[in-house]
Amino acid sequence: MKKHLFGNFSLRKKLLIILALFGLAPLITTFTISYLEIKQETLNSQNYAVNQNYEQALTSLSDRFRRIEKLSTMIILNDVLVDALNQGPENMDIGEQIFGFEKIDxxxxILEESSESDGIVYYIDDRFVVSGTDTRFRKLRFIEGKPWxxxxxxxxxxxVWFSYSDVRVTGSIPYLALGRILWNVRDYQDSIGMVVIHMDLQPIRAILTKTxxxxxxxxMDSKGHRIAISQQEEALTRLPFLKETGNGFEAVQLDGKDYxxxxxxxxxxxxYLTTMIPKEAASAAVNKVGSQILTMYIVxxxxxxxxxxxxxKSITGRVFLLIRKMDQIRRGELRKLDIEPSQDEIGRLVSSYNYMINSVQELLQEQYRLGVEKIGAELKALQSQINPHFLYNTLDMLNWMAQREERSNIQQVVYALSDYYKLILNKGEDFVTLKDELRLSSIYVEIQQRRFKDRIVFKTDIEDDALDCMLPKITLQPLVENSILHGITEKPEGKGNIFIRGRVCNNRLVLTIEDDGIGMSYHRDGRPRTHGSGYGVKNIEKRLELYFGEQRCIYFESNPGTGTRVFINVPVVRNDVR
Structure with a gap:
């Protein structure tokens, strides 16, 4: 079954399957394996780089914090500071206070210059003369009630580490600060002051580099409040949680996005040193590498x-051309394959195909010639049958007029009959324009008017574009004759109207011959039940079918007592293209 299935494939499909199996499939497999390996390697490298950057920042900040804590220990153990604060302002005169605090300052x-602090501030008893609001020594009551x-x-x-804004004369300055209590050496349950070491946030931000x-x-502090970040970003400020993750990253979701x-x-x-990376950003490098590999493989x-x-193309091109030409033959289009001849197997096949087309075209041309001659003979036979029919009716009318001694009418009818046959002869042509056909019908009605005493009203409404359309000769006159003899004259009053309309629509000639006669009924097969033999209508149907190559070019619409409409719908044929 599989062998038959592959055998039914086109040559192009077979070549594509071979290319896919032995060309594209190995490339795609190689690409997939390479991409997965490089993706994993890139992810590992990126994770390592991010973790290393984080660890370096954490180590640097830990060392900086440790040094500041060590500095605070040196300050609270300084003998001069401890002695001055423990004596109290009540036990020191102004000079002693100034001298002692100058040594402390x-x-x-020295400590500020040799450390990474941005300033050291002491909060002391308000009664010391050196205490102020914007100096190194500040009044202790200024910080009463402050959370930090x-x-x-x-x-x-x-x-204790905290962030706060130091209010000075120059403005409010944000700091990360370390605070420690200064104890009373006589009573370690009692604090006599506080030292606050400021750390400028700008150097800290310089440590917070991004991968x-x-x-x-x-x-962030323990409550999730932002202290310093790498830049003005909102992700950390909207963080609804704060927890330690250990030595690696964890996946979290924030505002519907993965981090x-x-x-x-x-x-x-x-x-807490806290960092967040959007997952899509983390995979951007991987995607970039994948895109580069994919581009390379596409190239x-x-x-x-x-x-x-x-x-x-050299293998299948000529074969496909032959297949398309064969399909055209099925549709009736016989065309040779016009390509450069060659001596290979396909070239010989093309030569044989062209020889076959030449032979078939010669046979078809001969067959067409014989068919045209046959159709022409049939049309002439039908034409010869319709001509005597009209002549017999006219001669019968002349006989009737002669019996009634209507010499003037006889003379007018003979003149009209002469014009009629001049048009019919038409230099031996079997096809005339619609304009000539209307003239024939008009002459016929003129002849009939002599008989029926102007009781027939004949009108036409023809578009100019339809006048030069071709029809078999004597197509309309028999229909007008039927309207008169089997429609209008059968009415009690014996008079009526005939109206011929014509137009071109969608490259087809549409004619309507309408009368207000007695109408007619239909046979079971849908054909009209005519009052006469129906020979004239059948003759017209056959000639239209032979000339235009279509069936049912003429059809009727009528009911007893309502008149009759005859429709002719044929392709447009003009004299210059016939």
């Missing part, structure tokens, strides 16, 4: 097809 400046201050005061001496442009990385998420606490500071396949095309 000098020591603090309460957090430091309840920390039992441990370093991919779409990545968001920043510092890769990682968060780790920096030491024990309560500050290879295109080159392969370009090289194969001339070969397959």
């Amino acid at each position: 000098s020591y603090t400046k 201050a309460q957090k430091v005061l309840t920390s039992t001496g441990e370093p 991919v442009p779409e990545q968001t990385i920043g510092l 890769l998420y990682r968060s780790n606490q920096i030491g024990k500071s309560g500050i 290879v396949i295109a080159i392969l097809l370009i090289l194969i095309y001339p070969v397959t």
Whole structure:
């Protein structure tokens, strides 16, 4: 069954199957394997790079935080600071206060210059003369009730990290800060002040570098509030959760989008280094590599097809031309195959096909000639039958007029009959224009008017484009004659109207011969039940069929007592193309 199925395929399909099996299939397989391997390798490399960047940032921040915490320890253990604060303002005169705090200020400046802090501020008893609002030594009451201050005061001496804005004369400046309590050495249950070490956020942001442009990385506090991020991005500000992920990324969803998420606490500071990467951004590099590989394979396949095309065309091109010509023969179109001759097997087949077409065309031409002669003989025979029919009727009418001694009418009828036969002879032509046919009908009606005393009204409405259309000679006159003899004259009053309309529609000539006679009924087969023998109508049907090559070119529409319409619908044939 499979052998028969493959054998029924066209030559082009067979070649395409061979190309697919032995050309495209290996390429696609190679591409798929390569893409999967490179995709996995790229993902691994990207994950490694992202994790390494994150680990470096985490390590750098952890070291920086550790150094700041160590700096805070050095400050709270400074003897000069501890002695000054423990004596209290009530036990020191102004000079001692100024001298002592100048030493503390000098020591603090040394620490600021040798560390990564952006400033160190002390909150001390308001009664010290050096305490102020925008100095290194500030009044302790200014921070009463502030959340970050309460957090430091309840920390039992441990370093506390927080973010806040330091209000100065120059404006509000945001900082990441470390706060520690200054204890009373006489009573460690009592705090006598607070030290706050400021860290500028700009150097911290410089550490928060991104591996991919779409990545968001920043510092968050334990409540999920943003402290510093790599740039003004909204993803971290809308984060509804904050949790540590350990040493790797986790998949999360935010606002219907998928992200890769990682968060780790920096030491024990309560500050978290958090980063998020959109999954689509994470796969962008993989997609880019895949696109490059796909482009390369498409180019290879295109080159392969370009090289194969001339070969397959030389094999199949002439075969397909032969097949199309054979299909044309089935539709009745006999045309030779006009291609450059060759001596191979297909070339010999083409030569044999052209020889066969020449032979068939010669036979068809001979057959056509014989057929035309036969049709011409049949048309002439039918024409010769219709001519005596009219002549007999006219001579009978002349005899009737002679009996009634209507000499004037006889003379007019003879003149009209002469004009009639001049048109009929028409230099021996069997086909005339619609204009001549209407003239014949008009002459016939003129002759009949002599007999019926002008009781026949004859009218025409013909479009100009239809006047030069060709018809077999004496097509309309017999129909007009039927309208008069079997329609109008059978009415009690013996008078009526005949109306001929003509137009060209969709390259077909449409004629209507209408009278208001007594009408007629139909046979069971749908043919009209004529009052006479019906020979004239059959003669017209046959001649139209022979001339135009179509059946049912004429049909009737009538009912007893309502008149009759005769329709002729034939292709347009003009004298210049006949």
